[in-house]
Amino acid sequence: MAKYAAMPRASTNGSGADVRGRRRVARRLGAKPRGRVPGLVTGLLGVLLLGASLISTVTTGRDAALADLDSKLSAHAASRASDLTEYFERAQSINLLLAHDSVFKLMAPGEGVLSGPQFATVSAQAGKAMAYLEQLYPGQISEACLIDSTGAELGRVVRGRVAPVSELSKGEADTPFFAPTLGLPQGHVYQAAPYVSSDTHEWVISNSTPMVNASGRPWALLHFELPLDGFRPGAEAASARSFSDLIVDNRSGQVLLDSARPLVESSLGRAGSPELRALVARPGASASGTVDGQRVAVARVTAGPDNANSWSVVVAMPSEALGWFSSIGFSSVAMALAALLLLAFAGYLRATHRAERQGEARYRTLIDQSSDLVLVVDRAGRADFLSPSVERLLAPPGKGLATGGKQRVNRGAVDLVAAVDPEGRAGLSAVLRTAAPGRMSAGEFSITSTEGTSTFEVSVQDLSSDPSVRGLVLTAHDVTDRLALKNEMEHRSLHDALTGLPNRAMLADDIEQALGVAERDGTSVGLLLLDLDRFKEVNDTFGHDYGDALLRQIGPRLAGVLGGVGTVARLGGDEFAVLLPGLRGVNQATDVAGALLSALAIPFPVEGIDVDVEASVGVVISGEHGQDATTLMQRADIAMYVAKTQHLAVFVYDASIDGHSASKLALVGDLRRALDSGELLLHYQPKVSLTSGEVLGVEALVRWQHPERGLVFPDEFIPLAENTGLMNRLTKYVLNAALAQARTWIDAGRPLSIAVNLSARDLHEERFAEVVAELLARHEVPAHLLELEVTETAIMTDPPRARAMLERLSALGIRLSLDDFGAGYTSLSQLTSLPIDEIKIDRSFVMTMAEDPSNALIVRSLVDLGHSLGLTLVAEGVETEGVLQVLAALGCDVAQGYHLSRAIPVAALDTWCADRLGSMTATR
Secondary structure: HHHHHHOOOOOOOOHHHHHHHHHHHHHHOOOOOOOOOOOOHHHHHHHHHHHHHHHHHHHHHHHHHHHHHHHHHHHHHHHHHHHHHHHHHHHHHHHHHHOOHHHHHHHOOOOOOOOHHHHHHHHHHHHHHHHHHHHHHHOOOOEEEEEEOOOOEEEEEEEOEOHHHHOOOOOOOOOOEEEHHHHHOOOOEOOOOOEEOOOOOEEEEEEEEEHHHHOOOOOEEEEEEEEEHHHHOOOOHHHOOOOOOEEEEEEOOOEEOOOOOOOOOEOEEEEOOOOOOOOHHHOOOOEOOOOOOOOEEEOOOOOOOOOOEEEEEEEEHHHHHHHHHOOOOOHHHHHHHHHHHHHHHHHHHHHHHHHHHHHHHHHHHHHHHHOOOEEEEOOOEEEEEEOHHHHHHOOOOOOOEEEEEEEOOOOOOOEEEHHHOOHHHHHHHHHHOOOOOOOEEEEEEEEEOOOOEEEEEEEEEOOOOOOOOEEEEEEEEEEHHHHHHHHHHHHHHOOOOOOOOEEHHHHHHHHHHHHHHHHHHHHHHEEEEEEEEOOOHHHHOOOHHHHHHHHHHHHHHHHHOOOOOOOEEEEEEEEEEEEEEEOOOOHHHHHHHHHHHHHHHHOOOOEEEEEEEEEEEEEEEEEOOOOHHHHHHHHHHOOOOOOOHOOEEEEEEHHHHHHHHHHHHHHHHHHHHHHHHOEEEEEEEEEEEOOOOEEEEEEEEEEEOOOOOOOOEEHHHHHHHHHOOOHHHHHHHHHHHHHHHHHHHHHHHOOOEEEEOOHHHHHHHOOHHHHHHHHHHOOOOOOHHHHEEEEEEHHOHHHHHHHHHHHHHOOOOEEEEEEEOOOOOOHHHHHOOOOEEEEEEEHHHHHOOOOHHHHHHHHHHHHHHHHHHHOEEOOOOOOHHHHHHHHHHHOOOOOOOOOOOOOOOOHHHHEEEHHHHHHHHHOO
């Protein structure tokens, strides 16, 4: 992979002055020249030493070439091993940082049960969070996924593509990384040995970390894979050298990756020779030798305790690189004998300068090729040695730091402290001043160059007492990318992905900090929770893209009111929070709430459409309503809920309603789970003909069999569903159950019409008619057996929209009933324009008509009116035989009430209907 491949060797060619300068630097790095032998040997001594000189020349030359080659191979092997070690460490950091992304917590146990659509949305968001890895390392991350403790994938991204829920696998428990990862404690990363990925069909290595719930048990693991072939040196680096790279498994001796051979799915490298296996098995961080006719150097890759890989980098070059030794023949020896004194002197010079050449080779390899900064400075930061990487970093555009062809290595040539960005100079100066022999000092600084600003981790070692150095050796490693990744991951974990606003976690932290300041200053902290009213209608009418565009405008609009004082956060959905520090009383908080609502009242332009927004605001203030973030957020939520349910713009938390509201909030959460788990059931109340006495149909009434509270009646949970956006789900649940029962009665040969109640929200749901049609088709129930009841109040919420929906439902062949007629505001003209088949007279008139003549007159008028319009009249609330007889005398068509039967379970209704049929048969 190019990211971790060694950099191409920097050129070592240059002027003679440059070479001499580098030799001086090499000597400063520790290559100690040997002293010269004074004087010349006598002629007789030269003759006696002739043979020894020749042998020495050949041997010394071969040893020098071998040492130079070993130095190059060892340096490259060490560099490649360092790159791989850095990958393992960086991959661990990436995995741990990504695991803190807040989107993964939505899937964690204890965060609530996600419905199918919700799961698909959160899974897609998790995929996008993991796909961010592809932006950091384009083309390198082959796959990332979130897998729960059963082995089922919760989200996956392959080569940057987020997989839909339908493609997620259920069988990841057999993968080589699954069990080892779940066995690790939180904060550890398992790095698996190479295996073939089932998705990309490549040899990969992977990094996996456990996701732990509040009780400390792992509920999932976060995992990403990197192609093993990505560790192959880049094409440019490979072409710049004649040697080959191997990655070898220390335990088996198997060659996992060979820069000269491709990887295929069926084969992972090849088995190493016995010589290679013996070499990599040697203890120690490095080794060198001759293996299979090649000169090789070995560097071990450092791996942590949770890494299943034990690797070494082996760099090899053919032994022909030393072939000059065999080229010395008889003619060369004869020439040497003829030039006895010259050869002796040459041997002397070669021996003298061997240490210098070895030092230069080591210098060029370790310093020229390194991207790290290496300097020798005094305590004031003035440098008298710079590595080429420093020269490249500090050079002006198009120029180097050389002047007149000579390298600037004179003391005082570069002031490092002055080159560092101003905010880091004091820290660097302190590190240099306090450096002491035998102790490594560390710090961090940034330098701005033509390439931008880079941040470095620096270590300083005092070698002033070493005569070959005489200064402070400063080494700096570029950590810019790592810090940018860390900052980005931290930002994503604390901010909302859609709006960029702080999320709930960051808001809680900000509240705690503000409370600390308020306690010191004697002020209070205000917290406002805002919930947008009818935001779902924006999504349903215009689409989710419009809804998202609207949500992105809310934060700036609210922040504009605050004028830089306070924090705006998005808690999820259409719920926002505003933190107000430095308040002197609750009135200031309510004033701000009013100003925020006024700002929201200004229409929002969304794709050329002006969208009106209203909100409900709950207000709390520290001191009066709580002293910690958890309490304030909980009570602000309660206050906001009260404002929403009681149609108040702003509501300040009141302890007297706390218990009641908290109970309702808990009931809302239970209702969501009840809709998923099937805790709701239907009871049926019969509708009886006043003419024949036959059962014409039933009304389906929902009940809730709560696992702890027992049977919960509709007046407790229907208003909650209306005010929390659950009404559409509840209606669909009831319709589905009612039509399933209608199908059962049809199959039994006893078809009955079933009436289901609708709400205003159902009439405003754009796809409601299509949903009803789909359910009728699913259960194969004729449309005329379904009756939908709607109240006058629901129609009057938005008459044109309600009328349009009723016409679409009527066109399907469904009967429509106007419920609670007489208690609302429907005018006669509106009644005639609605596609209504039936009128249900409100029980308030029916129950008292026997004692109150005026109510009896109203009922008579309603019956006559309905019949004149061709409608069926149903009387609700029939509780006595006397009322039943009066209704029959007035010509009412159908009766419904406790006198006939309460709403009862289906089994009891079947028995009741059979008994009534038997009684009617017996009396005929």
